Amino acid sequence: MSKPFLTTDFFKDEDDSDDDALTNALSQPQSALGDDFFASLASPARQSRSPTAEIASPDPQPCSSTDRFVSSSQQPSTFAGFGNNRPQVGFSSQRAVPSQPSQRFGTQKSTNAFTQPTVEEILERFDDAHPCFGFDNELPPYIDPAPTQLENLVLQQHLPERSQIILSRIRDAILNLSVEATETRNPKMLYLKYNLYSKKKSRIPAKKEQRMGSRLNAMRPLASKVRLLELIQKMILTRSHATKRDLFYKHKSLFGTQNYVDRLVTDICNFLDATRDELFILSCSRGSVMGPLTLCTSTGIINCEPTPTSIANNFSYAAMRTTADYVLIVEKDTIFQRLIDENFFDHFPRVVLVTGRGFPDFATRQFLKRVHDDLRLPMYTFMDCDPHGLHIAMTYKYGSASKKVQIEGGDDAVTLKNLQHIGLLPSQMNDLLGPLQRLPFNRTDFNKIHMVIDRSKEVGDTSMLYEAETLAQCREKVELEALHAHSPHFIIDYLLQRQNEFPMILNFDVIEKSTPALAKMYEVEVNL
DNA sequence: ACATCCCAAAAGAGTCCTGA
DNA sequence: TCAGGACTCTTTTGGGATGT
Numbered sequence: 001m002s003k004p005f006l007t008t009d010f011f012k013d014e015d016d017s018d019d020d021a022l023t024n025a026l027s028q029p030q031s032a033l034g035d036d037f038f039a040s041l042a043s044p045a046r047q048s049r050s051p052t053a054e055i056a057s058p059d060p061q062p063c064s065s066t067d068r069f070v071s072s073s074q075q076p077s078t079f080a081g082f083g084n085n086r087p088q089v090g091f092s093s094q095r096a097v098p099s100q101p102s103q104r105f106g107t108q109k110s111t112n113a114f115t116q117p118t119v120e121e122i123l124e125r126f127d128d129a130h131p132c133f134g135f136d137n138e139l140p141p142y143i144d145p146a147p148t149q150l151e152n153l154v155l156q157q158h159l160p161e162r163s164q165i166i167l168s169r170i171r172d173a174i175l176n177l178s179v180e181a182t183e184t185r186n187p188k189m190l191y192l193k194y195n196l197y198s199k200k201k202s203r204i205p206a207k208k209e210q211r212m213g214s215r216l217n218a219m220r221p222l223a224s225k226v227r228l229l230e231l232i233q234k235m236i237l238t239r240s241h242a243t244k245r246d247l248f249y250k251h252k253s254l255f256g257t258q259n260y261v262d263r264l265v266t267d268i269c270n271f272l273d274a275t276r277d278e279l280f281i282l283s284c285s286r287g288s289v290m291g292p293l294t295l296c297t298s299t300g301i302i303n304c305e306p307t308p309t310s311i312a313n314n315f316s317y318a319a320m321r322t323t324a325d326y327v328l329i330v331e332k333d334t335i336f337q338r339l340i341d342e343n344f345f346d347h348f349p350r351v352v353l354v355t356g357r358g359f360p361d362f363a364t365r366q367f368l369k370r371v372h373d374d375l376r377l378p379m380y381t382f383m384d385c386d387p388h389g390l391h392i393a394m395t396y397k398y399g400s401a402s403k404k405v406q407i408e409g410g411d412d413a414v415t416l417k418n419l420q421h422i423g424l425l426p427s428q429m430n431d432l433l434g435p436l437q438r439l440p441f442n443r444t445d446f447n448k449i450h451m452v453i454d455r456s457k458e459v460g461d462t463s464m465l466y467e468a469e470t471l472a473q474c475r476e477k478v479e480l481e482a483l484h485a486h487s488p489h490f491i492i493d494y495l496l497q498r499q500n501e502f503p504m505i506l507n508f509d510v511i512e513k514s515t516p517a518l519a520k521m522y523e524v525e526v527n528l
Numbered sequence: 529a530c531a532t533c534c535c536a537a538a539a540g541a542g543t544c545c546t547g548a
Numbered sequence: 549t550c551a552g553g554a555c556t557c558t559t560t561t562g563g564g565a566t567g568t
Contacts, residue, residue, distance in 0.1 A: 244558080267532080333540060358539020359560035388538060391561075448538085451562070 163236050166274050170229050173271075228264050235280040242281060276362070287311035287364030288336060291345065291352035293371075294321045304352070308340065311354075311364045322375055324352045327368065328495075329419075331383040331392055333357050335480045335491070342492055348499075352377070359392055365416075368396070372416050379416050382495070385424035386439075386477035387448035390468055393421045394452065398459050421464065422498050424478055426471035438476040445477065 231247055234240075248261040265281060272279070289311055293304040296319040302309055328351050330336050336355035344353060352371070356364045371377055381396055383389030397419045429438075441449075449472045456465035471477070483490040 331539080356539090357541080357559080361559055388561095392539080395560075448562090 162274075162278060166272055166278060167233060167236055169272050170233050173229070174226065224264055225268065228261075228268060232268065232279045232281070240280065244281060247281070287354060287356045287360060287367070288333065289352060289354045289367070290336075290340065291327075292323045292350060293352050295319070296321075308336070311367050318370075320371065320375055322352065322371075322377070323350055324375075324377060325350045326378040326380060327352045327354055327371060329354045329356065329368070329379060329381045329396060330480075331355070331358065331381075331389055332480060335382075339491060342489065344492065347492055347496060356392075356396070359395060365396065365399075368416060372418070379419045380422045381419060382423050382480075383421070384477065384479045385426055385429070385471070386479065387441075387445050387452055387468075387471065389424070390421070390452045390464065390471065391448060393419075394455055394459075394461075394464060397421075397461075398455070421467070423494065424480065424483075426467045426474060429470070429474050429476070429478070438478055438482075441475045441477065 228247065231242070235242060244261050244265055247265070265276065265279075269276060269279065287310070288308045289304050290308040291304055295302040295304065302318075328348070330339065330353065333355050336353060339353060345351075354364070354368065360368075368379065372379055379396075381393040383393050397416055399415045449468060452468045453465060453472065456462075456468055480491070483494060
């Protein structure tokens with residue numbers, strides 16, 4: 001038997017596993033879903049019809065259009081366009097019906113000093129602030145167009161254009177979602193969507209539409225996405241940052257696991273066509289750098305020479321100066337620390353040492369891309385001789401195969417196409433790495449090496465393909481730790497030997513390199 | 529075919545618990 | 549008390565199932 005649409009039964013999953021999370025989500029006092037959208041679907045009339053009704057608005061009293069501004073001034077609003085206690089009109093238990101104009105646009109006299117603008121005024125003001133919004137003077141019949149306090153904040157704050165575009169996309173998506181939910185009978189999926197516009201200021205939507213859906217046999221994905229969009233909207237408006245972890249803890253019961261939030265953030269970045277930076281979502285720093293490199297960031301000058309420095313998000317915008325000849329990227333922090341302990345910089349004074357601690361985060365990759373492009377430093381990777389080592393090296397070089405957009409310019413924008421993998425090489429398994437302890441392949445190693453082989457073929461990297469195929473034939477791996485276990489100075493000796501064999505670029509005179517901005521700054525100083 | 533979701537797995541560091 | 553294992557946290561990846 002099909003579920004009745006637009007009743008609280010509709011939101012009750014066959015499998016109740018998501019119900020608790022959803023109920024929790026909807027009962028949150030500031031929930032965009034709970035207060036406004038889905039709570040409005042679970043109207044008092046429908047609650048009375050459904051004995052299993054669990055989804056209730058925090059304020060169960062039916063509200064009138066006269067108290068909308070009183071409530072919005074007393075409580076923080078949530079979504080732009082979906083302020084608390086808005087009269088949600090036009091819903092019936094089975095089918096949404098357009099409401100009367102007087103209800104729709106709230107023309108009754110407000111009890112608040114706030115003057116209710118006309119629809120035309122709102123649209124005009126919103127179009128000025130949101131060039132991509134463009135409902136073309138025709139709002140969906142169920143949508144209350146009156147601006148919330150947050151919207152007014154947008155209008156008053158002069159947010160950067162990019163932030164305004166993202167905000168308008170979020171609002172557009174939520175508006176479309178509400179229309180979808182009310183107009184589609186028995187949908188199996190609901191979509192958050194917005195139109196991509198061909199030109200700025202154009203009211204004519206391009207054919208392309210950006211959409212992100214959620215199946216209705218489980219409500220958590222939809223509730224999570226809307227809640228995350230709400231959090232992002234608030235972060236943009238208040239210009240405050242949060243990590244993925246912070247977002248996870250905001251609604252732990254709804255999101256379930258950290259991994260789930262990570263996926264959601266990736267999906268939302270793709271959906272909004274925005275970078276994590278633009279959504280004010282930070283990553284905890286993961287990479288470290290040490291060596292002859294000076295960074296001039298917005299918070300001050302950082303000298304990476306004396307101690308390891310965590311790679312922060314703002315490093316990719318920093319002006320840089322270095323005397324290094326190349327950058328050596330090591331896979332693990334333990335090897336990074338061990339090299340420092342073994343006086344790596346006595347042997348390699350003009351090398352910048354970097355680690356991304358396993359798979360590198362985007363901040364590290366962005367930083368390396370800046371060093372590579374602006375300082376013109378060659379880059380070399382030094383990884384385990386195992387499928388994961390090759391995979392990580394390829395991630396630095398070619399980016400992720402999935403090409404998910406979480407950073408400006410997409411994944412391609414941080415690839416290091418000229419990067420070279422110098423070790424540990426599977427082709428040295430029988431000579432240089434011969435005396436080292438080897439480990440047999442496990443099941444995941446077999447799967448991973450075939451993936452590396454496929455990727456090497458895809459990108460046309462013959463040297464990586466050769467190494468991967470050699471490793472696949474050996475069916476044994478050597479970890480970097482094995483070098484140290486063999487002899488305390490084996491890593492330094494190995495690198496020195498590789499430097500003699502490999503065409504690493506070493507300048508015998510110290511040549512200082514700077515990013516163009518910093519070079520200009522020093523030039524000005526000299527002239528003064 | 530494509531989008532979405534869930535699962536499994538890797539890397540690392542750090543913390544906490546347990547048994548010798 | 550200390551070493552080792554289990555677990556948590558944070559980042560990344562790909563594969564397979566499911567639905568449009």
